[in-house]
Amino acid sequence: MLEVIDHPVIQTELSGLRDRDCPSREFRARVRRVASLMVPAVTAGLETRPIACETPLEVTSGVELARPVVLAPILRAGIGFLDGFLDLLPDASIAHIGLARNEETLQPEPYYFKTPPDLGDAEVIVLDPMLATGGSVSEAIRQLRDSGATRLRFACLVAAPEGVKAIESEHPDLPIFTAALDRCLNAKGYILPGLGDAGDRIFGT
Ligand SMILES: O=P(O)(O)OC[C@H]1O[C@H](OP(=O)(O)OP(=O)(O)O)[C@H](O)[C@@H]1O
Numbered sequence: 362m363l364e365v366i367d368h369p370v371i372q373t374e375l376s377g378l379r380d381r382d383c384p385s386r387e388f389r390a391r392v393r394r395v396a397s398l399m400v401p402a403v404t405a406g407l408e409t410r411p412i413a414c415e416t417p418l419e420v421t422s423g424v425e426l427a428r429p430v431v432l433a434p435i436l437r438a439g440i441g442f443l444d445g446f447l448d449l450l451p452d453a454s455i456a457h458i459g460l461a462r463n464e465e466t467l468q469p470e471p472y473y474f475k476t477p478p479d480l481g482d483a484e485v486i487v488l489d490p491m492l493a494t495g496g497s498v499s500e501a502i503r504q505l506r507d508s509g510a511t512r513l514r515f516a517c518l519v520a521a522p523e524g525v526k527a528i529e530s531e532h533p534d535l536p537i538f539t540a541a542l543d544r545c546l547n548a549k550g551y552i553l554p555g556l557g558d559a560g561d562r563i564f565g566t
């Protein structure tokens with residue numbers, strides 16, 4: 362269920378993000394642009410329903426999304442990825458999922474979870490720029506499913522093959538969208554070649 366969104370403008374932005382000298386201000390702006398550019402692919406296939414549409418000249422038929430959209434950023438770095446999605450999906454509600462990856466065990470440690478009601482009616486798009494071991498996304502999907510979500514997809518900027526494999530085994534029906542599928546993880550669980558610590562680069566920490 363993996364789609365690598367191989368678009369020349371996205372790949373150009375991503376190359377800028379990989380540059381170690383890209384300052385926080387530019388990094389944030391680039392992440393926002395890539396996120397927006399990914400929206401058409403990530404939302405492709407969302408169900409629509411017909412509506413009547415009154416132009417200045419006559420009534421015609423139009424469509425609207427059949428279900429509400431919930432964007433679910435994994436804190437912190439997912440917050441940096443959120444604005445570009447909101448730019449194109451301004452009516453979406455937001456679910457915040459706080460997970461910190463333990464630097465020694467690489468296991469995600471939950472610290473916050475707050476979602477809009479009625480997740481079962483919604484199209485939920487989980488956002489995190491980095492898919493490394495897959496532990497954080499897996500935990501987020503588990504929490505969302507426990508809260509009633511049934512229609513889920515996941516978008517990231519950079520994925521490691523190890524993380525994709527883990528998600529495909531734990532959540533085989535989850536569509537995964539990424540701007541890049543990188544080579545592997547290093548001994549500390551960082552993606553190679555990657556772009557470093559996305560949270561630190563977005564927030565300047
Ligand atoms: O696939 P995984 O191995 O779980 O790793 C990926 C996670 O690690 C990073 O978050 P981190 O926990 O460092 O938190 P931050 O976003 O607050 O920096 C990143 O933003 C992902 O959430």
Ligand SMILES: O=c1cc[nH]c(=O)[nH]1
Pocket residue numbers: 438491493550551552553555556557558559560
């Ligand atoms: O390479 C990585 C892996 C996890 N989290 C990041 O921010 N970067």
Ligand SMILES: [Mg+2]
Pocket residue numbers: 438558559560561
């Ligand atoms: Mg981090």
